[in-house]
Amino acid sequence: MKKILSILFVLVIALSSCKEEDDLGPSIIDTSAPSLNDVDTWIRSEYTEPYNIEVKYKWDDTELENDKILVPPSTDNVLPFLSTMRDVWIDPYKIEGGETFIKTYIPKLLVLVGSRNYNNDGTITQGQAESGKKVTMYELNYFDRSNIPLVKRQFHVMHHEFAHILHQTVMYPVEYTKLTPEGYTSTWYNFTDAEANEEGFITNYAKADPNEDFVEMIATMLTNSKEEFDAIIDGIASDDAKTTLRVKESYVVNYFSQIWNIDIYSLQKRINDAMLANKETVD
Amino acid sequence: MKKLLYLFICISLLFSACTDDSKDSIYDQTPDERVAERIKQYADALESAQNGWKTVYYPNDELYGAFSYVIKFHPETNEVTMYSDLFAEGSSTSTYRFQLQQEPSLVFDTFGQLHILSDPANGKKGEGYQGEFEFFFRELSDDRIVLEGKIHGKELVLTKADANTPEQLKSNYTNSQLLQPQAGMSFFRNLVLEGDINKKVSFQYSASTRRVSTAHIEGESTLTQNKIGVEFTPNGFKLHTPLVVDGRSIQSFVYDEVTSSFKVSDDGITGELKYDDAPPYIVEGIADDILSGGFYSIDSYSNTLVPYVEDVKKDVPTFKGFQLYFQRSWILCYSNPAHDGTNKWSGFRNCVFTKSAEDKIFIDTSALDLAFSVWFYEVWQVNNGAKGLMAFLWDTDGFYIVRESADEFYMVSVADPSKYILVGR
Numbered sequence: 161m162k163k164i165l166s167i168l169f170v171l172v173i174a175l176s177s178c179k180e181e182d183d184l185g186p187s188i189i190d191t192s193a194p195s196l197n198d199v200d201t202w203i204r205s206e207y208t209e210p211y212n213i214e215v216k217y218k219w220d221d222t223e224l225e226n227d228k229i230l231v232p233p234s235t236d237n238v239l240p241f242l243s244t245m246r247d248v249w250i251d252p253y254k255i256e257g258g259e260t261f262i263k264t265y266i267p268k269l270l271v272l273v274g275s276r277n278y279n280n281d282g283t284i285t286q287g288q289a290e291s292g293k294k295v296t297m298y299e300l301n302y303f304d305r306s307n308i309p310l311v312k313r314q315f316h317v318m319h320h321e322f323a324h325i326l327h328q329t330v331m332y333p334v335e336y337t338k339l340t341p342e343g344y345t346s347t348w349y350n351f352t353d354a355e356a357n358e359e360g361f362i363t364n365y366a367k368a369d370p371n372e373d374f375v376e377m378i379a380t381m382l383t384n385s386k387e388e389f390d391a392i393i394d395g396i397a398s399d400d401a402k403t404t405l406r407v408k409e410s411y412v413v414n415y416f417s418q419i420w421n422i423d424i425y426s427l428q429k430r431i432n433d434a435m436l437a438n439k440e441t442v443d
Numbered sequence: 444m445k446k447l448l449y450l451f452i453c454i455s456l457l458f459s460a461c462t463d464d465s466k467d468s469i470y471d472q473t474p475d476e477r478v479a480e481r482i483k484q485y486a487d488a489l490e491s492a493q494n495g496w497k498t499v500y501y502p503n504d505e506l507y508g509a510f511s512y513v514i515k516f517h518p519e520t521n522e523v524t525m526y527s528d529l530f531a532e533g534s535s536t537s538t539y540r541f542q543l544q545q546e547p548s549l550v551f552d553t554f555g556q557l558h559i560l561s562d563p564a565n566g567k568k569g570e571g572y573q574g575e576f577e578f579f580f581r582e583l584s585d586d587r588i589v590l591e592g593k594i595h596g597k598e599l600v601l602t603k604a605d606a607n608t609p610e611q612l613k614s615n616y617t618n619s620q621l622l623q624p625q626a627g628m629s630f631f632r633n634l635v636l637e638g639d640i641n642k643k644v645s646f647q648y649s650a651s652t653r654r655v656s657t658a659h660i661e662g663e664s665t666l667t668q669n670k671i672g673v674e675f676t677p678n679g680f681k682l683h684t685p686l687v688v689d690g691r692s693i694q695s696f697v698y699d700e701v702t703s704s705f706k707v708s709d710d711g712i713t714g715e716l717k718y719d720d721a722p723p724y725i726v727e728g729i730a731d732d733i734l735s736g737g738f739y740s741i742d743s744y745s746n747t748l749v750p751y752v753e754d755v756k757k758d759v760p761t762f763k764g765f766q767l768y769f770q771r772s773w774i775l776c777y778s779n780p781a782h783d784g785t786n787k788w789s790g791f792r793n794c795v796f797t798k799s800a801e802d803k804i805f806i807d808t809s810a811l812d813l814a815f816s817v818w819f820y821e822v823w824q825v826n827n828g829a830k831g832l833m834a835f836l837w838d839t840d841g842f843y844i845v846r847e848s849a850d851e852f853y854m855v856s857v858a859d860p861s862k863y864i865l866v867g868r
Contacts, residue, residue: 166449195521197538218538218552219576229563229571234554235537274554275562278569301554301562352780 199238206246207270211263215242217272217300224273224296233274233300240443241272241303244311247438249318252430256422265325269294274301283349287317292325306439312383315435319382323375330419336411337370339404344369357396360404377412378424385432386425482547485580488588489549489601490518496588496601497608499674502560502574503597504683508653509674510560510574511615513604525556526608528615528675549590551576566651575599615675618698622648622673622680622705626746629718629860630845630853634707636714640689643723646716647845648673656847657686660724679705688712720860722802722843729844730798733852734769739866740777741765742851747861748835754828759819765832767866769796774806774836776819776829789819794837803857805841835862 196204199217207213216223219232233241254262267289277285277298288296297317304310343359348367356364366376381389396402416424470477489496495515501507513526516539523539537555542548551557559565560574575592578599582589588601624630634644634657644659653673661667672683678697685692691712696705705716733739741764744752756762761778766788768775775790776782782789792814795807813820823829835856842854847865855863 197520218540219550220552221577222544229561229569231558231561231563231571231576232553234535274558276564278563280569354780 197235199235202239203242207242211250211266213266213268213270215270215272220271223269223271223294225277228277229275230273230277230298231275231301233272237274237300237303238272240305241297241300241314243441244303244305244438245315245318248311248315248431248434249322252427252434253322253422255430256427257420261420261422265292265322265329267293267295267321267325271296272300273298275299276302281349286314287321289321289324292328295321305441305443308435308439311435311438316379316383319379320375323378324371326420327371327374327415332374332411332415336374336408339408339411340373343367344373357392357405358398358401360398360401360408362392362405362408373408374412377408381409381412381424382428382431383435384428386428389428478543478547481580482541482543485547485549485583485588486518486541488583490516492516492603494604494606494608495524497604498599498601500557500560500574500599501597501672501674501683502572502592503595504672506652506654507566507572508672508683510572510653511612511675512557513608513612514557514601515604523551523555526612527556527559528612528619529556529559531616532613534609545593546579548580548593549578573597611677614677618675618677618679619650619653621698622675623650624648624745627861629720630745630843630855630863631719631722631860632716633719633723634686634693634714635717636688636693636712638712640691640712642688643719644686644688644714645723645845655682658726659688661689666724666726685709721857722845725800725802726844726846727801729802729846729852730800730804732846733844733854733866734796734798734804736850736852736868737768737770739767739769739852739868741767741864742867743865745861745863747859748832748864751828751831751835754826755822755832758822758826758829766790767796772796773814774833775814776822783816783818786816786818788814789816790814791820799841802844803841804844804854805839806837808837 203215203217207215217233217235217238224230250262250266271294273296275298279285284298286298290296295318297314299314302310303314340360343356343361345367348356348364351364351367353363356362356367359367361367361373361376362380363376366373380392384392393402393405396405413424416422416427472480492515495513497511497513499509499511501509511528515524517523521538521540522536524534524536526534535555537551537553537558539549539551542550557574558576560572561576563569563571566572573595575594575597577593578590579593580588581591581598586603590599590601591597592599624632630647632646632648634646636642636644642659644657647656648654649656654670655673656668656670658666658668669686671686673680674683675681676695680696682694682696685694687693691710693707693709693712693714695709696707696716698704699706699715702715707714752762755776759776759778759782761780761782763777763779766773766775766777771792772795773790773792774794775788777788779787781787790813791808791811793808793810793812795810797805797807799805819829823833838856838858840857842863843857843860845853845855847853851865851867853863853865
């Protein structure tokens with residue numbers, strides 16, 4: 161009886177299918193490839209194909225903080241910015257760290273914004289990184305490759321965010337956090353860089369917390385020549401602060417050489433040479 | 444029991460046959476098809492206008508006047524050309540797309556002239572002029588399209604432009620420059636009405652907000668103040684809402700090259716914008732209002748005073764501003780970092796801010812002394828800009844006081860009304 165029932169059960173299920181097959185018609189989803197302009201084509205060949213990076217320069221509010229007022233970049237500024245970024249950031253890292261290194265750790269989504277990003281406390285956010293995957297850069301509409309202080313300031317952000325990716329991958333020695341524990345504060349913006357220097361911090365933002373301290377050291381080293389960096393340290397009045405910053409520098413040097421097999425001074429020189437050469441490029 | 448259960452399942456499966464699902468929709472198309480068609484309708488209309496579309500855009504008519512644009516679409520490249528009356532000439536080229544997000548919308552997705560009104564560096568810092576560049580579709584007809592801003596919900600009304608509309612925007616721009624306070628002219632500019640109504644209306648235009656602040660005596664004695672947005676036209680300008688004086692509506696002004704002034708002829712009265720040396724009437728209590736304020740910083744200077752400030756900056760590179768302490772009787776120069784390495788502030792004390800009439804004050808310096816530190820005094824002795832500014836502030840004829848907002852006042856030199864400052868708390 162049970163067997164019969166089971167057979168019956170199977171049969172019923174087998175037969176209970178629909179007979180009518182609807183013609184679903186043509187797909188309404190637009191799968192045609194979007195038309196590429198010159199900027200898109202350049203990005204595809206210089207960023208997407210070699211590094212698998214998606215560059216979003218056209219407005220997409222889902223990628224941005226929705227409580228902020230921001231505007232997209234001018235298309236005229238996108239290629240000068242991206243070619244500068246390739247020359248002063250990606251290529252030097254590629255040569256010093258190797259192709260696998262840069263392809264592994266480079267953020268895979270780059271979002272470009274034209275305007276400044278104002279915060280309620282009066283500060284300006286120059287760039288943001290999210291979990292090593294996405295970097296958002298602001299102030300594209302102010303970009304001018306011949307203005308070295310501006311290029312340094314913008315790529316300081318890039319080096320800063322990339323350094324976060326590196327230490328989030330392999331942490332720097334915990335001893336670093338104990339070098340200047342007293343100086344960390346959430347109201348770092350009440351200090352000038354000069355005041356922070358005298359406490360053994362390379363910038364005021366380095367006072368925010370040890371992670372920011374570590375990446376600010378890296379970003380400051382990589383956006384200045386060795387001579388310029390030494391001049392910053394030598395200009396500090398406090399001998400204690402000078403010594404502290406030299407110790408922090410040595411942590412950075414060792415971290416780069418031991419963890420990533422990169423000679424940071426060689427990287428520093430390559431970046432600065434590229435920045436000066438890039439200044440002369442005519443768009 | 445188990446058998447029964449099997450049986451029950453079999454029976455219910457048997458009855459669970461297919462039915463014909465094809466129900467009649469009240470629409471002929473699927474939702475996706477309808478959305479696609481709606482986008483196509485707007486896209487076809489927007490992209491087909493040969494000379495593009497023009498708009499008089501009020502990003503927020505309670506705070507700002509209007510900005511006029513011509514927007515021309517080039518579907519073959521997804522590009523859009525924008526002209527505006529923000530500049531003497533030139534246009535921008537940027538990109539656009541139609542998208543479905545919440546509902547069908549048009550996005551100007553790279554920076555063009557329209558984005559100037561959204562850029563947080565312009566207008567109110569961090570906020571811009573509340574302009575938008577993402578719009579929902581609202582109305583469509585042959586020569587008029589209404590879009591609605593995604594964030595603030597203000598309308599952008601497009602009408603068809605013709606070939607010379609971009610040229611006309613240049614004239615709009617010229618008129619916007621002519622309405623600005625002219626170099627060397629008095630702060631006081633009045634709309635002088637003639638005919639059945641003989642009255643003066645105080646008429647101050649602010650270029651940063653594209654609005655006029657007006658004040659007049661309605662009837663015999665009622666002081667009436669208005670802030671009204673301005674939209675520039677090829678011939679002059681138009682007020683967003685009419686200015687009503689004794690029941691008459693005044694709205695459209697035309698620039699007269701012969702008299703170099705804006706004239707109006709509306710609703711049976713005529714008027715002309717004219718400079719004057721003094722305010723058209725006395726505002727009771729305004730001197731007391733500013734004196735009760737305590738502390739002000741000088742937020743801006745008339746163009747006759749700007750060279751003085753530039754001069755001060757030469758000797759005080761870290762100059763941040765001048766501060767007027769009405770209750771403590773100080774006038775201080777503020778520097779950051781500190782100009783002498785120690786004191787951020789330096790200046791004078793015993794500068795007694797004194798009421799001299801209902802709408803006038805002067806600064807009594809008969810017992811003048813140094814305050815905080817000596818560095819500004821040293822600068823003042825050698826720097827002509829500092830000397831000029833202090834002479835302006837210490838002039839015994841004093842200032843007319845004109846209110847700009849709840850916390851801001853103009854202080855206009857009585858001796859030379861082309862010299863004035865805007866002070867704010």
